[in-house]
Amino acid sequence: MAAESQGEPGRRAELAASLEQVRGRIDAACTAAGRAPGEVRLLAVTKTFPASDAALLSDLGLTDLAENRDQEAAPKAAEVAELRPEAAVRWHMVGRLQRNKAKSVAGWASEVQSVDSERLAEALAKAVRGAQDAGTRSEPLDVLLQASLDTAEDAQRRGGCPLEELPQLADAIARSGEALRLRGVMAVAPLDADPEPAFARLAEAHARVRSDHPDAVELSAGMSGDLEAAVAHGSTCVRVGTALLGGRGLASP
């Protein structure tokens, strides 16, 4: 792995350079859209990369980190906490999540961006209450509704709630008590399709959710390949892996 072959100083310089590039892209996209760069948060997606990389990113001031699998994230979050006990890292779950993982996720995540069903929301609320009762967690869990921009067939595989069902899911989360805090909407651009019209539909759906839930201000959209299009359509949070950390190879898309 790059981190070992180059040594830590080399990897730190590499990550600093790619971070500067990504921030430059976000700033340029904001300028093009007439938005202030401070409106867009950068989430570093550290999946498949070691805890040492996550620790270096936190040294560089990037403390919002994201993972897409509980099995990988739980030990990595613990390792980063050991490597950088002083760093105020917030972990975000952005991947498909089975209900039986809710308890584990409540142990490391500050936010889950991939809530796409009432049953999953219920499982997370229960897990958070359990952790709060046990004294292992004090904060509620921030949640984003994952919206699907895919065809029905792709949505089966990739997860996400149909856009027209988002208001109902948002209402259910708002009713579920104090354990979950509805913060907004997240989506991944469709496969093999222009992201622009998809992000435009997403922005409309987000506006509908926000009209009933004024605190649901976050719109998490945009990745390494399409962050400019997402920022043009109002994204407040881009999730970037490859452009920051490098390629992951074919096995882990």
Ligand SMILES: *Cc1c(COP(=O)(O)O)cnc(C)c1O
């Ligand atoms: C992996 C992943 C990303 C980051 O993708 P890149 O193309 O590497 O920037 C963003 N969002 C989700 C949900 C992911 O799984």
